[in-house]
Amino acid sequence: MARTVARLVVDTLEELGVRQVFGVVGDALNPFTDAIRASGTVSWVGCRHEEVAAFAAGAQSQLTDTLGVCMGTVGPGSVHLLNGLYDAAKSGTPVLAIAGQVPQPEIGTDYFQEVDNDLLFKDVAVFRATVTSPAQLPALLEVAVRTAVGRRGVAVLTVPGDVGDLELPDDRPVRLSLTGSANRPDDPALDEAASVLDDGGKVTLLVGRGARGCRQEVLALAERLAAPMVITLKAKEGFEGDNPYQVGQTGLIGNPAAAHAMDHADTLVLLGTDFPYRDWYPEGKKVIQVDRVAEHIGRRVPVDVGLAADVGPTVRGLLERVRQRIDRGHLDSARTKFTKWQEGQRDLASPDHDRGLLGKVRSKFDNRSHLVRPEALAAAVDAAADEDAVFTSDTGMATVWLSRFVEMRGDRRLLGSYNLGSMANAMPQAIGAQMLDRDRQVVAFCGDGGLSMLLGDLMTIRTERLPVKLVVFDNQRLGMVKLEQEQAGLPEFGTVLDNPDFAAVAQALGITGIRVTRPEELADAVKRAFAEPGPVLLDVLTNPDEIAVPGKATVQQGWGFAIAKVKENLSSSSR
Known part of the structure; x- marks a missing residue:
């Protein structure tokens, strides 16, 4: 019996090892969901919002380094996929989206729910096509999968409602073989980089996600160069635990030690990072950048030596060439500052902080209601979570507290919308992660704004009986926006959230609250x-006035914050 278009797609997903497809059922998807129903290995995860489906698929892709899959039906169903697909695209992870379309005779007639999917997904997808004939398969599917995996992006196949059930003219096998390769710079380029390092004075490494697969080599380079290692948020996973060279993050979520390591270096080495914040790169340094994506080289900071190659083989080549540093003063200075900063952070996170003299004085200004400090919540979760837990975090203050108080030690994993910066990603990504392994602990750091945006998919957690731990930083604010306003000298406006009792909402849905x-x-x-x-929603009322001081707080930010507080107090007193 000949296979249908839908059957071929699902069979191919089985061959690829895809275990779940996320989406919301609908007319054009009916042939696909029926094929999944009959499948022995691929299961359908019905979400309450297609954005959740796309985030969950992207999370699975990032955790497994394989293809994630989601589906959206005609018109609005496909439109709702966009935000999660943008997150996958900006995270550089392969996702295949099957999008429904109106029947072929109606295309172009402004039919009910008709959307031009090829135009809609033009910006987000590395590949997009509409299947108009079964004869296009399996070749079109092969190209879609290979492009998504090879270019580490989103591929969208649009299937009209009258095509999914059509039979293929022949039963050709699907061929999806695709082998990766590791690129190494040529010897003259490595020689040049080594020469800059040997003659370049004090060296600091800025290490990103692209270096995670070669931890030992990068640590060996830090030792050879006596270099402190600033790690990006996405490199916490892989470089934070048991690392005598790391000094945490730079940027707005960073710390003074990392800023010191960057500012006092003579040479910066960027390994597998496209850290986007130009203001946090110091000026007047020699810069070497290693990145497998050539267009990343030099687009954030001027680069003296650019090596468009994989980090692992490049670092191994440098280790064969650079001299051992004897002077460890730069490394020791940065590490001493980092240790001192960590001790201060532990004091802030102590449950007894506000009972001490300094804490009592501080509370008079920033925590008059004696709510839970978010530092204490993050530190308590860090201590309670498993050594192989998967953490997800919503964009905003939840990520700030995770970055400072949760250590990615052991086999812990970390996911977030760290390139797109979307709200509401933590719970959907946790769903995707937990579906991969129900026995592995998954912890979502949820902002109250993010959680409430896609609150309906708490029901997906209940329906699938996923033992996710949702930790809600309930400060009744859009906290990061509040901080941005105040640092600019503006009074807080439009950020207050009239939240329900989230724990009671969870209880009403059959989830422990x-x-x-x-x-x-x-x-x-x-x-x-x-x-x-089972699943738990931990709703913690946290202090909305908690301030996350960046690694280099500017005078302008300080004045802005003071002015904003005066304006807020005047506004409050005039009511």
Whole structure:
């Protein structure tokens, strides 16, 4: 019996090892969901919003380094995929999206729910095509998958509602063989880079996600150069635990030690990072950049030596050439500052912080309601979570607290919308992660704004019985926006959220809900949440006025914050 278009696609997903497809059912997808129903290995995960489906598929792709798959039906269903697909595209991870379309005779007639998918997905997809004939397959599917995997991006196949059930003219096998390769710079380029390093004075490494597969080589280079290692947020996973060279992050979520390591270096070496914030690169340094994507070289900071190659073989080549440094003063200075900063952060996160003299004084200004400090919540979760837990974090202050108080030690993994910067990603990514392995702990750091944006998919967690731990930083604010406004000298406006009792909402949905309103309740609540075998929503009322001081706070930011507070107090007193 000849296979249909839908059957071929699902059979191919089985061959690729895809275990779940995320989406919302609908007319044009009916042939595909029926083929999944009959499949022995691929399962359908029905979400309440297609954006969740795309985020979940992208999360699986990032965790497995293979293809993630989502589906959206005609018109609005496909439109809703866009935000999650943009996140996958900017994260550089392969995702295949099957998008529904109106029947072929109606295309171009402004039919009910008709959307031009090829135009819609033009910016987000590295490959997009509409299947108009079964004869296009399997070749078109092969190209879509190879392009997504080879270019590490999104491929979109649009299938009209009257095409999915059509039979293929022949049953040709699908051929998806695709082998990767590791690129190494040529010897003259490596010689030039080594010469710059040997003559370049104090060296600091800025290490990103592209270096995660060669941890030992990068640590060996740091040792050889006596170089402190600043790690990007996405490189926490892979470089943070048991690393005597790392000094944390730079940028707005960074710390003074990392800023010191960057500012006091003579030479910066960028390894597998496209760290985007130009203001945080110091001026007047020699810069070597290693990145497999040639267009990343030099687009953030002027580069003296650009090596468009994979980090692993490049670093191995440099280790064969650079001299051992004897002077460790630059490394030791940065590490000393980092240790001192960490000690201060631990004091902030202590449950007893506000009971001490300094804490009592501080509370008079920034925590008069004696709510839980978000530092304490993040630190408590870090201590309670497994050494192989998968963490996800919403964009905003939840990510700030995770970056500072959760250590990616052991086999922990980390996901977030760290390139697109979307709200509402933490819960959907946690769904994707937990579907991969129900026995592995998955912890989502949710902002109250992010969680409420896609709140409906709490029901997906319940329906699938996923033991996700949702930790809600409930400061009743869009916290990062509040901070941005105040640093610019503006009074807080439009950021206050009229939240429900999220724990009660979870309970109503059949999920264990725990609400924390006072600091003394925190320790027991976290312990209870992580002891619960099923899904838990831990709703913690946190201090909305907590300030995350960046590594290099400017005078302008300080004045802006002071002016904003005066304006806020005047506005409050005039009501």
